[in-house]
Amino acid sequence: MTADEYLNEVLASQALGDDSEEVKALQKHRADVEKLIRDSFKDTALTIRYAGSKAKGTMNKESYDLDIISYVSSGDNTSGDTLEDIYNNHKNALAKKYYVEPKGSVLRLKGCGPENLGVDFHIDVVPGRFTDETKTDAYLYQSGGDKKRLKTNLDVHLDYVRDSGVIEAIRLAKLWKVRNGVPIRTFVLELAIIKLLEDKKNKSLSAQMEHFWTELRDDSADLTVEDPANPNGNDLSKCLGDNLKSQLVTAAKCTLEQIDSSGWEAVFGKTEKQEKAARVEILRRAAAVATPSRPWLPEA
C-alpha cells in the first residue's frame, strides 16, 4: 500500500457520514437545541445553522464537535440588548436541558441529568448578532479576554476552508493535533495549513503533509495567520504564541522522524481495515488450535 493509499484509508476510517450513529446523535441534539432556543425567543428572528467542521466537511470520528450558530438579526433586541445579554440569555435557555459551559464565544453543552451528568455532547452553540441586514458579518460576545466583541463571518470562514483545496490535509492535520496533544485551536491550524499548502495543492496528500510538518519544524518562528473574515480586526497572533510554536516544532520534528524511521503507520497507526484484518487473522490462528466444536440448537 502506498503512503497516499494508506492516508486515504485513515481518512475513510475517520469519516462521519450522515447515517453514522455519532452524527445521528448530534442531529438529535441539534433539533433539541434549536427548539429550546426558538421556544425561548419566540419573538426573535433567529438564524440557526451548522457551522464548524460539520459545515466545512472536516469532521473526524476521533474528535468531533458540532458548532451551531444562533444569530439574531441586526437591530433586534428581543433576545437581549447587548451581545453579552444575548450570550447569557442563550445560556439560560440552553440550561433548561443542558449543563452549559461558557468557553470564549461559545456555549459548550454537557449532560445534566442523572444518566448523563457531565457527559460532553461535543456541541458548541455560538450566539451572536448580525452586523447589518445583509446577514453576512456578525458580532460575537467574548466571555474572556480584553476584547468583548469579535467580528466574524461564518460564510467567509466556511468558504475559505471548503474552497481551500486541501480538505484532506486539514483532516489529517486535525487528527495529528489530537493524537499529539498539540494545543492549537482548530481554526488556527486550518488557517496555518491552508497558508502553508497554498502552492502545494497539486501535490500528493503525503507530500502535502510532509511539507506541512517540514515548514512547522523549520519555519514556525515566522508563521503567522490572519482571520479571513476580519484580517485587520481580529488579531490571531496570541493564538500562535512562542510556547505553542515550540510545541509545534517538537511535534512536527518527531512526526517526520517517525515517518523516516518507521513509516506512516507510526504516525496514524493501523487503519480500521488493517486492525480488522489483524483481528480476523488472530481469531483464525486461535481457531486453528482450539477444540473444533460445533454449536447445535435443539429445535429449529
Place this chain on the structure above:
Amino acid sequence: MLYGKEKSEVEAHFPELHFVVENDLVFVRGIFPVMFEAQKLDRYSVELQLARNHPAGLPVVRETGGRIPRHIDRHIVAADGTACVLLPDERWRLWPVGSPLLKYLTGPLHSFFLAQTAVEEGQPWPFGQWAHGAKGIFQFYRELLKTSDLRVMTTYLDYLAAKKVKGHWPCPCRNGRKLRDCHFDHVKDLREKISRKTAERSLAILRRAGESAIEMNEPNPPGHP
C-alpha cells in the same frame, strides 16, 4: 469433595469466574475470556448452571451481558437465553463423561465463544455448525456412520438406546448379516461413547421429524464402515 476440587481448579484458571450455590444449584458466574497465546481476545459475561447430576449432565450456559443476539442463528435460545454449546451426541469427543469442568471450559465452551467472536467480526463459524434440531442430529450421524440412510441411523440409535444388544440381531448396516458378524465392535464402541439417554433423545427427535423434514438427498459420505 468434587465441588471443592472443581471450584479451586476453575477459579485458578479463570480468576474472574466464581462459584455460587443457590437453592441447591451450583452456578459459575463472571467473565469468561477468549484467549490465544496468553492474549485476551475477547470476554463474555456468562453464567453456567451445573446439572444436578454434574458431571454426568451438561451445564446450562447463558451469556448474561446481552451481547450475543438471542437468535437461533447464533445458537442462543430466544426464550431463555441458553447457549447451545454442543450436540450432546458429540460430547464424548469434546468433554467425555468424567472429565473435569475445567476441560469443558477450556474446550467446547471456549470454542463456542471464540466462534461467537469470529461471527461478530463477520466471519463464518470457524468450526462449522450443526443444523438446528433433527437435521443437525442427522448431519452428525451422517458423518459418524458415513451414511445418509435414515433407517441405518435409527437402527444404530435403537441399538445405542437398548439396555443390551444381542449378537444375533440384524446388523444396522442392513447388509443382511448378524450384528456379531458385522458391526458388533462398532456398535459396542459407540455404546461406550454415546449414552443411552442421549441416543433415546436423538432417536425420538429423528423419528418425530421423519424423513420429509430431513433432506437426505446427499450421497453417502465415503468410508461407510
